[in-house]
Amino acid sequence: MNLARRQPWLGLGLLELFVLVVSLSASGVLSPGPLFFITVENALRSGGRSGWVVALGHMSFEFPLVLGLAYGVWGFLANKLVRFAIGLSGAAAIIIFGVLQANSSYQGLRRGDDLRADNRGFDLGGGWFFRSFLVGLTFTGLNPYFLIWWFTVGLSLITYALEMASILGVFIMYLFHIWMDYAFLGAVSHLTATGRKTLKTRHLHIISLILSIVLIGIGGWILVQTITSL
Template sequence: MSFTGSVMVFLGTVVAISVTGVMMPGPVTAATIAKGCRSKWAGIHIALGHAVVEFPTIALVALGFSAVLQDRWVGAGIGLLGGAVLVFMGASMVLSRGGVVGRLRGARAAGSGGAAGSGGGGRGAGRAPAGPDPFPYHPFVAGILTTASNPYYFIWWATLGAALTLNALELGLPVLVVFAALHWSTDLGWDAFLSYAVHSSRAFWNDRTFIAVFAFCGGVMVLFGIWFASTGVMTLLRG
């Protein structure tokens, strides 16, 4: 097979693996859904935050640091710290979900008043809740936090991601750059689609739907956080 053919096959494999990976539910997905309630562009910002962690990770793996990520003590530390961060963020979201209703009704009332004055038909129901956000992190920051606190993100890059990175290096530095950009573009595409879909569907949501969405997203983060932290504890206990 020619060099060009080898590169195209490799990049096709990267797309297939990356797409299946980004569509798996996890902390980043939960954050994208939660922030998508407020902004249809949230997914783009979350993907940019994800890139802040991911591109340096790829560079470190290319330089041979994947063995560090495979160390059990490093993995345990990431699991404990990351799990604690996710539990805190998720619990905060769940505990503050009740305030969504009052803020949502206020936004609807304001929207109805504005519509009455302009003939807009009172489409305030499609607006995001006003006031403090139950998930009080900018989407860019949320992308960084949910990525960096996920130990399975690092496990992926220490194993399958490392294999792809080394294959890209064998094909040349330009291919490594294309690989990194292509892999991240699948994150960008999925996160952007998800937040846009969530934001566009808000017109059909009622009070309970908003509460359920925030409770679900927060619950997902808490469960993943407990899972990650317990895995770290078990690793430490095994010595």
């Protein structure tokens, strides 16, 4: 009996899983998708701590999805009509959010408003914490390419983890994955917030406007890909 494979926490199997998860997760975590661009845009408004909260919102959708895949939910989510509905709603949400943000940035640019961080603290009534959490949750759940990643690359990781240590292996695998999201999104927001201190208000609005246009473009591309996939 290969105990290293049957019980990965004994050493070799755990190390193998860690290397595998980190190597494959990098393809999803570090890709410049909608969540990356909205994290940058959000950090301009909500400050350097916001990336951690975006990651929390991201995890709030991702972790239940991983457990669902581990328990066999992928059969339902792999349905073509379900994928089409997710792609359509996701593209629409990204485009609408991008348009609203672009309008806000344009109006702020005209008026010369100060695009500074909201310092009201952990205001769950609508402050920077709530906004950042909602951004992470929404731009994760409505991103069809995030779902595709988990249905393909991610599913192979889940399968490997299940073979190694059943559902405990899935929990371990997810810990090896999620720290990268927190580290990356946290670093992105921190660097963005640090950089904004050296920029004028006009420049910040222009950057925010450009990022909003990028989001609209991504949403449009997802919409086209979704429609042509029928």
